[in-house]
Amino acid sequence: MSQYEPREIEGRWQRVWADEGTWEVPNPGTGEDRAERPKAYVLEMLPYPSGEPHVGHLKCYAVGDAIAHFRRRNGFEVIHPMGYDSFGLPAENNAIKTGEPPLDATRKSIESFRRQFTDWGISIDWSRELATHEPDYYRWTQWIFLRLFEAGLAYRDRAPVQWCPEDATVLANEQVIDGRCERCGTEVETRNLDQWFFRTTAYAEQLLEDFERLDSWPEHVITMQRNWIGRSEGAEVTFRCEEAGIDFPVFTTRPDTLFGATFFVLAPEHPALEELVEGTPAEEPVREYVNASARASVEERGDEDRPKTGVPLGRSVINPVNEEEIPMFVADYVLMDYGTGAIMAVPAHDERDFAFATEFDLPVRQVIEPDRDSSPEEGELPYTGDGPMINSGRFDGQFNRDAYREIIDWLTEEGRGEAAVNYRLRDWLVSRQRYWGAPIPMVHCESCGIVPVPEADLPVLLPEIEDYAPRGKSPLEAATDWVAVDCPACGGPARRETDTMDTFVDSSWYFLRYLDPGNVEEAFSREIVDHWMPVDQYIGGVEHAILHLLYARFFVKALADDGRLTVREPFANLFTQGMITRDGAKMSKSRGNTVSPAEYVARYGADAARTYVCFMGPPERGGDWTDEGVEGVHRFLARLWRLADDLEVEPAPLGEGLPAQPDGPAREILSKANWAIDKATRDFERDFQFNTVVAAVMELVNECYRLRDELSGDPEGLACLRFATATAASLIQPFAPHLAAEVYEKLAGERVWEQPWPEPDPELLKSDTVTLVVQVNGKVRGRIEVDEAVAEEELLQLARAEENVARHLEGTETVKEVVVPGRLVNLVVRPA
RNA sequence: GCGGCUGUGGCGGAACUGGUAGACGCGCAGGCUUCAGGUGCCUGUGUCCGCAAGGACGUGGAGGUUCGACUCCUCUCAGCCGCACCA
Numbered sequence: 035m036s037q038y039e040p041r042e043i044e045g046r047w048q049r050v051w052a053d054e055g056t057w058e059v060p061n062p063g064t065g066e067d068r069a070e071r072p073k074a075y076v077l078e079m080l081p082y083p084s085g086e087p088h089v090g091h092l093k094c095y096a097v098g099d100a101i102a103h104f105r106r107r108n109g110f111e112v113i114h115p116m117g118y119d120s121f122g123l124p125a126e127n128n129a130i131k132t133g134e135p136p137l138d139a140t141r142k143s144i145e146s147f148r149r150q151f152t153d154w155g156i157s158i159d160w161s162r163e164l165a166t167h168e169p170d171y172y173r174w175t176q177w178i179f180l181r182l183f184e185a186g187l188a189y190r191d192r193a194p195v196q197w198c199p200e201d202a203t204v205l206a207n208e209q210v211i212d213g214r215c216e217r218c219g220t221e222v223e224t225r226n227l228d229q230w231f232f233r234t235t236a237y238a239e240q241l242l243e244d245f246e247r248l249d250s251w252p253e254h255v256i257t258m259q260r261n262w263i264g265r266s267e268g269a270e271v272t273f274r275c276e277e278a279g280i281d282f283p284v285f286t287t288r289p290d291t292l293f294g295a296t297f298f299v300l301a302p303e304h305p306a307l308e309e310l311v312e313g314t315p316a317e318e319p320v321r322e323y324v325n326a327s328a329r330a331s332v333e334e335r336g337d338e339d340r341p342k343t344g345v346p347l348g349r350s351v352i353n354p355v356n357e358e359e360i361p362m363f364v365a366d367y368v369l370m371d372y373g374t375g376a377i378m379a380v381p382a383h384d385e386r387d388f389a390f391a392t393e394f395d396l397p398v399r400q401v402i403e404p405d406r407d408s409s410p411e412e413g414e415l416p417y418t419g420d421g422p423m424i425n426s427g428r429f430d431g432q433f434n435r436d437a438y439r440e441i442i443d444w445l446t447e448e449g450r451g452e453a454a455v456n457y458r459l460r461d462w463l464v465s466r467q468r469y470w471g472a473p474i475p476m477v478h479c480e481s482c483g484i485v486p487v488p489e490a491d492l493p494v495l496l497p498e499i500e501d502y503a504p505r506g507k508s509p510l511e512a513a514t515d516w517v518a519v520d521c522p523a524c525g526g527p528a529r530r531e532t533d534t535m536d537t538f539v540d541s542s543w544y545f546l547r548y549l550d551p552g553n554v555e556e557a558f559s560r561e562i563v564d565h566w567m568p569v570d571q572y573i574g575g576v577e578h579a580i581l582h583l584l585y586a587r588f589f590v591k592a593l594a595d596d597g598r599l600t601v602r603e604p605f606a607n608l609f610t611q612g613m614i615t616r617d618g619a620k621m622s623k624s625r626g627n628t629v630s631p632a633e634y635v636a637r638y639g640a641d642a643a644r645t646y647v648c649f650m651g652p653p654e655r656g657g658d659w660t661d662e663g664v665e666g667v668h669r670f671l672a673r674l675w676r677l678a679d680d681l682e683v684e685p686a687p688l689g690e691g692l693p694a695q696p697d698g699p700a701r702e703i704l705s706k707a708n709w710a711i712d713k714a715t716r717d718f719e720r721d722f723q724f725n726t727v728v729a730a731v732m733e734l735v736n737e738c739y740r741l742r743d744e745l746s747g748d749p750e751g752l753a754c755l756r757f758a759t760a761t762a763a764s765l766i767q768p769f770a771p772h773l774a775a776e777v778y779e780k781l782a783g784e785r786v787w788e789q790p791w792p793e794p795d796p797e798l799l800k801s802d803t804v805t806l807v808v809q810v811n812g813k814v815r816g817r818i819e820v821d822e823a824v825a826e827e828e829l830l831q832l833a834r835a836e837e838n839v840a841r842h843l844e845g846t847e848t849v850k851e852v853v854v855p856g857r858l859v860n861l862v863v864r865p866a
Numbered sequence: 867g868c869g870g871c872u873g874u875g876g877c878g879g880a881a882c883u884g885g886u887a888g889a890c891g892c893g894c895a896g897g898c899u900u901c902a903g904g905u906g907c908c909u910g911u912g913u914c915c916g917c918a919a920g921g922a923c924g925u926g927g928a929g930g931u932u933c934g935a936c937u938c939c940u941c942u943c944a945g946c947c948g949c950a951c952c953a
Contacts (some may be wrong), residue, residue: 037905254870254948261869261949268953286953299953338867338951372952379953385867387950458952579948649891651879658878664889676906709901716882726880729890736890739907807886812934814886838920857885862933 038672040639044772047211048155055208055785057157059113061550062565074110075566076102077545077605079574079582083118083143083165084125087150088621089614089647089659090575092631096644097611097653098573099156103768104718105570106157107791113566115162115548118144120399121172122537124202126470129502136470136502137181141168150632154640155771157787162548171547172472174557175494175540178589179475180486181596185624190484194370195463196305197225202504203467204229206536206581213336224328230465230474230533234588238263241587244603251608252654255579262580264458264626271451273298273378274350275362282351285373285456288383289441290434291533292355293426294401294418295378296391299344299363302327305371307347310362316348320364327366328730335366342367342390353378354450355425355441365390373456381416388416401425448787449461462585464536468507469502471534475634481530488522494530508532534567542580542589545569545604563599572605573734579610583587601635612656613653614647629659641770643669648724648769667728671773674735674762678741678777683756691753694833696798699744703737704798707758710734714765728769734762756781764792808833810842826853833859 051057078098081091102114118140125136125143144165151158164171182188196205201221204227209216220834234241242263245256268287275282280296300307302324311317323345327335334340344365351358360378368377381391382400391398403421404414423429431436445451457554465474473494475487487494497516502509510532511517521528543557549566549676550558574582590604613620634643646667650657696704713730717723738758745751758780767774767786778786800822806829808816816836820829830851833839839861846863853859 063923168916209899255871258948264949264952266952279936284953288953342951367951367953369952377953384953386953389951456952458949576947650879655872655879660878661890662892663878670891673906720882723880725878728881732890807888809886812932813887817886840918850933852885854885854934858934860885860933 038675038679040641040668040671040773041636044153044155044640047772047775048152050153050154051157052337052527055161056355057114057126058159059111061562063561066858071109071111071567074102074105074112075545076105076112076114076571077548077570077859078116078749079572079578080117080544081117081147082122082124082138083120083147084122085143086146087631089629089631091147092154092643093611093614093653094573094575095151095154095156095309095648096647097609097724098571099644099771100648100768101319101572101573101609101722102157103771103780103787104564104791106787107767107789109790113162113549114157114159115164115551116156116158117162117164117544117548118147118166119537119541119544120165120167121471121534121540122143123468123470126468126502127201129470135165140165144539148540148847150635153632153635157771162551164544164547164551166544167470169493169495171544172496172540174547175472175535176475176487176492176494177489177557178593179535179539180489180492182232182592183476183486184593185528185596187236187592188230189233190228191229192226192228193231193463194224194226195229196222197227197444198222201468202435202506204463206463213334218253218506229463230476230531232464232539232588234584235459235484236460236592237455237588238265238459239455239589239706240602241459243582244587244591247603248580248608249606250575250608251605252431253581255608255610258579259584262459262584266456266458268454268456269445269451270374270454271354271378271427271445273311273353275349275351278306280309282306282376283374284376284378285566286378288380289445289451290378290423290429290438291383291401292353292378292441293423293429294362294380294382294399295353296381296397296399297360297363297379298351298434299365299368299377299390300347301368301370301375301381302364302366304364304375305319307364310347310349314348316346319345330366332470335854337841342386342393344390344394346394354445354448359603361396363394364391371460372458382522383416383418385416385418394712395845404609431855434540444639462536462538462588463527464539465533466536467504467506467508467532468534469496469499469504471537472496472540473510474531474533474535476531477519477521477528478531479523479526479582481526482521482523483522485521485528491522496534499687507536510534527718538581538585542585543585543593546593546599557598560597560599564601565734566601567601568604568606571607571609573609573611575608575613609654610624611653612651613649614657614659616659618658626750634664638664638668639772641773642671645671645728645769651727653722653724653726663855670735671766671770672765673739674731674759675777677735677738677759678780681752681756681759681781683752683781685779685781686756687784688757688782690761691749692757693750695753696754699741700751703741703745703754703758705793706734706737706795707761708748709799711761712799715791715794718768731762731766734758734765738762761792764789804856806833806856808836808839809858810839811862812860815842822856829859833861 039128076098078094102112106112120140125140128139129136130424179188189418198215198220209384212223214221242265246856266287268285269289270283270285273282311320344363347362349362350359351362379387381387381398401422401423404417406672420434423432423434423437473496475494476484479485497513499509500512513677517530518530521532546558546563550562586604591598591602594602616629642664649667693700710730714727717726745755760778763774763777764786768828774786803819804822806818806820818832818836845866847866848861848863850862
């Protein structure tokens with residue numbers, strides 16, 4: 035007896051797909067008119083090639099491939115490309131440790147990823163493959179940098195930045211988690227350095243508004259981005275320091291509490307500090323305080339529970355609403371990063387200001403009375419709720435929310451403030467003092483300043499060097515021949531920019547390059563990109579909910595404004611897959627609980643591994659990997675294979691030989707097959723319920739086994755069995771494409787991936803009789819099998835006649851009869 | 867603290883717009899096949915009482931709406947994730 039040999043089957047079909055270039059799709063205008071069909075851009079986040087793929091990759095690409103197959107068979111022209119996010123720190127850190135050049139390690143890893151993706155049988159259009167470290171690619175990353183520079187969206191600035199002492203590089207705000215470096219966990223320091231930024235803040239408003247343009251994104255991802263952008267409405271109000279002659283604008287969300295401001299605080303990094311205290315008795319203590327807070331780690335400073343610290347400046351500002359003089363302080367609870375780096379402090383109505391006032395024994399003036407309805411404990415400060423205003427001049431007695439607008443209007447009239455919107459979002463710091471990244475295409479000239487490299491001179495090639503170790507400046511500084519360059523503007527001696535770009539830059543536009551990967555004239559043709567974009571379905575991990583997805587959205591908006599493409603949002607639908615754990619814990623090498631997909635693919639086949647990750651549970655949720663689980667799925671696939679293998683039939687089109695009026699087991703199996711088609715289709719379309727799609731096919735296979743002996747007797751029965759088995763193969767194809775191809779070919783003589791997705795036959799979907807549940811007072815007391823067309827009157831009679839039901843009706847009178855067609859009968863009774 | 871998500875058998879999870887709770891898989895038990903193990907095929911499997919028929923209980927907890935609630939409402943508990951001195 036023969037046996038299911040997945041590796042043999044899989045290898046054979048993979049060869050067919052490779053030889054025929056089955057998954058390659060042409061661009062519009064290339065002569066082939068397949069593009070008549072509606073397009074679907076199915077995209078999984080491109081992998082960072084480091085070592086070998088892990089189960090997370092398997093899940094991501096298995097899910098994406100299932101979607102791609104499903105869309106293809108529903109008549110879409112599916113573009114499904116693959117590439118590698120191949121610049122980045124791990125390759126470089128490996129180089130520092132082992133001396134192996136990042137390029138070599140990266141190539142090896144890409145090789146391994148490519149081989150496994152092929153082994154898994156993912157339906158990739160390999161003609162579009164790209165890697166972001168290749169000059170053909172990063173040439174255009176550099177080109178986009180130049181476009182952003184020209185548009186004023188890329189700029190260089192000295193700024194306090196997050197510095198990781200371990201990796202010896204600057205980090206983006208987004209890469210600092212709890213005051214620690216996202217990569218190595220080292221506490222981050224603050225340094226003042228010249229850095230390159232992208233002006234993401236210019237799009238803050240659009241990045242928020244355009245959530246409207248998205249079809250379907252997980253709500254929590256939108257929420258996370260919304261919080262990250264952190265839009266607050268309020269007012270900017272100017273406080274003037276007469277002695278120093280400086281105006282200090284502050285941002286406040288509570289202009290209604292202006293009358294309660296009793297002091298004023300600057301952040302330690304505030305640029306006006308020095309001027310304010312120079313030559314005064316406060317100079318020394320302030321300097322000490324500023325230095326101390328500069329030394330303090332971000333984490334220390336961020337601790338909310340730490341007592342408030344600060345130093346008086348010996349200066350004061352005038353409160354514009356009441357001309358009152360209030361004292362100035364420097365304190366590190368005020369952040370230079372947010373708002374204007376200066377605040378008006380209203381201790382009566384702000385917890386932080388209250389804590390500071392308590393610490394420094396400053397006056398607290400209440401200007402809003404607690405609303406008696408909402409807050410029973412009156413008079414307790416700080417009070418952050420709403421209520422009528424007091425101690426607020428002509429606004430006294432007004433409800434604070436009503437006065438809000440009036441105060442802003444009044445400030446505007448007086449020229450002392452205006453309505454303002456503030457964002458938490460910062461500009462994106464993109465320069466890195468590291469080697470393995472795309473060089474920033476800029477030149478520093480002594481006489482011309484910063485000069486962009488002319489487009490014609492791109493790419494600025496990453497030079498080969500010996501020593502990759504960072505020394506607080508880019509390792510590229512050592513490539514002296516490369517650094518020395520003639521100024522593109524004046525021809526004089528100049529130096530190249532030695533910083534490289536954050537790898538998130540590379541991955542912010544790769545989905546555009548896939549569409550036109552061979553273009554040597556431009557990054558991509560607008561026509562082609564407009565044809566394919568947006569990505570119809572994007573798939574990846576939630577860990578990119580903020581960074582990557584926000585940056586890619588920013589890029590598309592900036593490129594659209596530059597006239598390079600039409601869409602304003604790159605990803606119409608987003609699906610975030612949950613993480614697979616092992617023994618309930620996140621997989622990690624140090625814990626020793628990693629799962630090597632290659633091992634399971636070798637043992638059970640790619641089809642089993644892929645189907646398993648889709649069957650574990652809803653793919654957006656995580657799941658715990660168990661060997662028994664994979665085995666179970668393997669067993670199911672083997673059952674399906676054996677079912678087909680044992681069937682002694684000649685291949686023929688599916689509908690052939692079926693009985694015209696099926697009854698008995700023929701009817702049963704055909705009904706089940708059509709039920710499975712219907713169920714699988716609906717669950718596919720509804721939120722990627724892949725686990726229940728697989729379960730439906732399992733049920734169909736189980737039914738085939740159950741009815742197999744009865745059906746094997748005559749040709750019509752065999753045809754039914756053949757239909758049901760081939761249908762099971764057809765439905766499992768998005769998950770187990772090799773096995774499906776094998777079985778379908780044997781039974782139908784056709785290529786399953788070329789078949790349209792099956793449609794259920796409505797006639798076979800419904801059965802003549804239905805089983806109704808009969809309840810008495812809401813409790814199930816019996817079941818009756820009835821003709822579907824039976825009248826309600828007769829139905830109730832049948833229900834009452836059911837033995838067990840009748841017993842429960844004894845000695846009662848009926849209060850109410852509920853009939854739900856096709857479902858149940860509920861008799862509501864009470865003792866007679 | 868703010869925002870979001872999740873609580874269902876021994877385990878992963880089903881249950882579409884309120885209508886048979888536990889599909890499907892794992893695990894476990896039994897039978898057949900087999901010299902035996904494994905594989906394969908079949909049956910059973912929420913808990914408790916009962917030989918059975920049947921009954922009681924049951925979706926984190928407490929209330930409520932309803933003929934009927936895993937599903938809707940109110941309160942509450944637990945766990946996970948994100949953000950967090952954001953003015």
